Amino acid sequence: MYTEKVIEHFRHPHNMGKLEGYSAVGKVGNIVCGDVMWLYIKVDQDERGRDIISDISWETFGCTAAIATSSMVSDIAKGKTIDQAIAITNRDVAEELGGLPPVKMHCSALAADALNEAIYNYLTEKGREIPPALAKRHEHIAKEVASLEKRYQAFTEKAETKAEG
Amino acid sequence: MTKRVYLDNSATTPVAPEVIEAMLPYMTAEYGNASSLHSFGREARTAVEESRATLAATLGAEPPEIVFTSGATEADNLAIMGLTLAAPGKKHIITTTIEHHAVLHTCQWLEKRGYEVTYLDVDASGRVDPAAVADAIRQDTLLVSVMAGNNEIGTIEPIDEIGSICKEHGVLFHTDAVQAYGKIALPIKNVDLLSVSAHKFNGPKGVGFLFIRRGIKLAPILHGGGHELGRRSGTENVPGIVGMATAARLTFEEMDETAARLRGYRERLIEAITAIPETRLNGGRTGCLPHIANFGFARIEGESLVMRLDEHEIAVSTGSACSSPNLEPSHVLVAIGVPLSMAHGSLRVSTGRQTTEAEIDTLIDVLPQVVSDLRAISPFKVGE
Numbered sequence: 155m156y157t158e159k160v161i162e163h164f165r166h167p168h169n170m171g172k173l174e175g176y177s178a179v180g181k182v183g184n185i186v187c188g189d190v191m192w193l194y195i196k197v198d199q200d201e202r203g204r205d206i207i208s209d210i211s212w213e214t215f216g217c218t219a220a221i222a223t224s225s226m227v228s229d230i231a232k233g234k235t236i237d238q239a240i241a242i243t244n245r246d247v248a249e250e251l252g253g254l255p256p257v258k259m260h261c262s263a264l265a266a267d268a269l270n271e272a273i274y275n276y277l278t279e280k281g282r283e284i285p286p287a288l289a290k291r292h293e294h295i296a297k298e299v300a301s302l303e304k305r306y307q308a309f310t311e312k313a314e315t316k317a318e319g
Numbered sequence: 320m321t322k323r324v325y326l327d328n329s330a331t332t333p334v335a336p337e338v339i340e341a342m343l344p345y346m347t348a349e350y351g352n353a354s355s356l357h358s359f360g361r362e363a364r365t366a367v368e369e370s371r372a373t374l375a376a377t378l379g380a381e382p383p384e385i386v387f388t389s390g391a392t393e394a395d396n397l398a399i400m401g402l403t404l405a406a407p408g409k410k411h412i413i414t415t416t417i418e419h420h421a422v423l424h425t426c427q428w429l430e431k432r433g434y435e436v437t438y439l440d441v442d443a444s445g446r447v448d449p450a451a452v453a454d455a456i457r458q459d460t461l462l463v464s465v466m467a468g469n470n471e472i473g474t475i476e477p478i479d480e481i482g483s484i485c486k487e488h489g490v491l492f493h494t495d496a497v498q499a500y501g502k503i504a505l506p507i508k509n510v511d512l513l514s515v516s517a518h519k520f521n522g523p524k525g526v527g528f529l530f531i532r533r534g535i536k537l538a539p540i541l542h543g544g545g546h547e548l549g550r551r552s553g554t555e556n557v558p559g560i561v562g563m564a565t566a567a568r569l570t571f572e573e574m575d576e577t578a579a580r581l582r583g584y585r586e587r588l589i590e591a592i593t594a595i596p597e598t599r600l601n602g603g604r605t606g607c608l609p610h611i612a613n614f615g616f617a618r619i620e621g622e623s624l625v626m627r628l629d630e631h632e633i634a635v636s637t638g639s640a641c642s643s644p645n646l647e648p649s650h651v652l653v654a655i656g657v658p659l660s661m662a663h664g665s666l667r668v669s670t671g672r673q674t675t676e677a678e679i680d681t682l683i684d685v686l687p688q689v690v691s692d693l694r695a696i697s698p699f700k701v702g703e
């Protein structure tokens with residue numbers, strides 16, 4: 155079900171772990187639904203004064219696809235300017251991995267979302283202007299989290315009732 | 320290459336060499352259709368009927384009470400659908416929240432067609448309370464279906480007690496015995512229908528049977544040549560049936576010895592795996608089938624765990640949401656109240672007749688490192 159590339163990234167993930175001296179972190183997903191990704195970026199200026207992602211790392215709780223997409227998005231974004239990184243989509247991540255099973259496409263969305271959130275937090279912290287597309291995606295991600303929480307609420311309540319009983 | 324470790328016997332088992340040997344003649348020299356008049360047909364018919372008698376004897380049943388099917392999914396469907404079709408006046412079914420999908424989805428399908436289904440809850444060990452069955456029975460209850468042993472956590476259900484309650488109330492009782500058959504003694508004096516699948520006890524895939532107690536009216540769901548006394552049309556799978564009977568004979572000959580050995584493996588696994596930090600046993604320690612143990616690991620996702628163990632040539636399974644087609648965690652783990660964070664990190668280890676101590680050793684050796692590697696990737700740290 156997984157491509158060789160997915161398995162390769164899952165077995166030997168790149169840029170794994172917490173980043174020392176990071177500039178911003180993007181936290182997405184929810185433990186209740188089974189995927190959580192924290193993506194750290196370090197931003198520096200290149201010789202032309204542009205913001206570039208000089209280093210990147212991640213920590214992920216999730217399945218094979220979630221780990222492979224974390225690894226892949228970090229590879230793609232590393233060394234890119236902020237503007238270039240904003241343009242990275244979940245489709246790019248999935249394509250670079252040679253495709254993902256349809257039911258696992260949400261994992262690649264999570265990876266792109268984590269990058270999006272890290273950049274959003276970086277720009278917010280610096281008091282910079284947020285590009286409209288980035289702001290829109292940020293809102294969308296927040297909505298997604300709310301809907302997932304709602305979807306899994308029944309499961310959570312059930313588990314809590316049993317634990318108390 | 321080192322030998323691969325197979326600890327996913329609740330999914331399927333290897334076909335025993337004796338079983339293959341017994342099946343082969345019915346694909347080569349004696350390949351007749353059991354319905355044919357000539358000698359080829361008679362050979363096949365004899366083989367089918369001898370197999371039926373062997374299988375009936377394992378349950379203390381009569382041969383005509385055994386109906387061959389393509390497996391347990393069909394047997395479950397035939398039991399539930401066949402009874403509803405034969406008694407259209409009764410519109411209520413009682414089952415549990417932890418049944419196999421072959422039962423659950425059949426019940427849900429019937430709900431969309433005017434049936435009412437009561438799904439009984441289970442306790443934290445996965446056990447159904449027989450008193451709850453009695454409470455749920457109504458005037459229009461047709462059937463109670465409760466599995467004999469759970470396929471994910473191994474809980475043994477009190478089928479004798481439940482069956483006796485059903486008998487008192489004049490309600491039919493079906494049990495899906497896929498995991499329990501050949502593993503523990505099954506009391507069937509209060510059971511009306513019972514489903515079995517051959518590939519769970521070293522028989523071939525694609526064959527199973529439904530025990531239907533004499534006198535129970537059941538309409539066929541497959542129509543055609545009127546095979547199996549009109550209860551299941553379709554040319555008998557002669558090699559499969561012979562293979563299933565041979566596998567049953569082997570299994571029942573040494574059931575007690577095998578069960579004792581697998582229980583020993585289970586205890587070893589529980590001791591060693593629950594010694595890994597932030598790990599729990601899902602389901603009860605006792606009152607379980609000898610061959611299934613289910614564990615929960617905090618801060619790890621089960622599919623990743625299965626894939627990492629696969630790198631080490633160890634085959635196990637998980638009830639994680641990520642491994643399911645609808646991305647929902649195992650209904651069984653949710654039903655017994657496993658917290659969702661732990662349900663995502665579940666691991667089912669299931670042994671079989673051919674499992675060796677060395678396989679158990681390998682898993683116990685490899686698992687702690689794999690768990691700690693995956694936890695190192697996770698954003699959640701100890702105590703969070």
